[in-house]
Amino acid sequence: MKTVEVCFTPELLGKFNLNNKMVVIVDILRATTIITTMFKNGLDKLIPVNNLNEAKKYKEKGFLVAAERNGVKVDFADFNNSPYVFTEENIKGKTLVYSSTNGTNTINSVKNAKQVIIASFLNLSAVAKYIKKENNDVLLLCSGWQGNFCTEDALFSGALSEELLTTRQFTTNCDSAMAAMDLWSVAKKDILAYIKTIYQYQRLTRLGLKSIIDYCFQIDTTQVVVLLKDNYLVEQKSFLK
């Protein structure tokens, strides 16, 4: 049997052995939700960068850049961090450079894992299907908030763990995975009511970004699966066909 583990923040990544594992990056609010949206709308290639300096250098070379800090688009960027700006019209067939507060760093911290994929509620079932097909031990890596635990990433990890553990293909003895599933069992009864209690709901509402939250908790609106290939994120097209 293959194992499922959950790491609640990248700061705890050193506690896990990545050998031969598939790492699933989770940043529900908002990087992995946004990335899923981008590929759903036909993006060709995404370059995740760690910081605004890197993003700016790409911009100077002529790349399209999406970058925000504290909910606001940085001055040199073409896109902010709202899922609504990445329309088919804006991004289909293009290459984009992306820097977010937490998520893009998380992606770059596990570049050496066997496989790295991107997951969100928007493509929960497609991701679960892909993980089962690949049949590796899997680590769900939450991006957290400024290095600390955050509820929304734990909830998604619980939802995905539950989906994997319904088959006999996967097992777990990881406390974080089991706790995440218990949290999800409480939250899923009324997810939109539940997320009103989390810290990010308060923060994003304060920033006038409340409409984004409901978007990020939609389940299975797309079948795209996005994975890291060399230093780029691309859609796993062969999986779809």
Add this chain to the structure above:
Amino acid sequence: MKTVEVCFTPELLGKFNLNNKMVVIVDILRATTIITTMFKNGLDKLIPVNNLNEAKKYKEKGFLVAAERNGVKVDFADFNNSPYVFTEENIKGKTLVYSSTNGTNTINSVKNAKQVIIASFLNLSAVAKYIKKENNDVLLLCSGWQGNFCTEDALFSGALSEELLTTRQFTTNCDSAMAAMDLWSVAKKDILAYIKTIYQYQRLTRLGLKSIIDYCFQIDTTQVVVLLKDNYLVEQKSFLK
């Protein structure tokens, strides 16, 4: 109103501001449960040390020492890490030096906080009462397992947070605190069944220490409150009277 926060492992302590806060140390399996037991049985003073070298130096000076690693008493120690060895007969009125795998390091990592107290299920209500009386912002610091999240400490933090938040004296916007309360809401329906699913249950059972687990999940068997005073742990006697 005063705030309640939960830190899931000492590795995340840097994410919290300790200014003017009371820190509550949680290491259910087993340091804080053992320490509560020691003072329940009349210990006068406890010296928590970080490592076995320090413990050995104290031993050479003639101190009584409790120390274990991986469930086994270290050769030079007088006591292992079982709650059953710290009887009134063995420890009443004495000073003891103590080194455990996770918990004693946690205590020493927050020596500079405004106040540091020790908590376990054994003295849950007494600790809650003391925290309310002191009326400070409070951080519940889980010792975790080898620096990572562990369920038993999160559960206790949930139980204590719930107890504090039933009054209007305390509030929280900390995701970890809210998640801990949700976990506790699931677990408390049948705590002894629930803990059979956690990693430490498997580990301690493998080590032949299963009987210790039930002991550590008894609720409110004592009213003692233990706090850090200079470099010692002592009972908060004035509180009792």
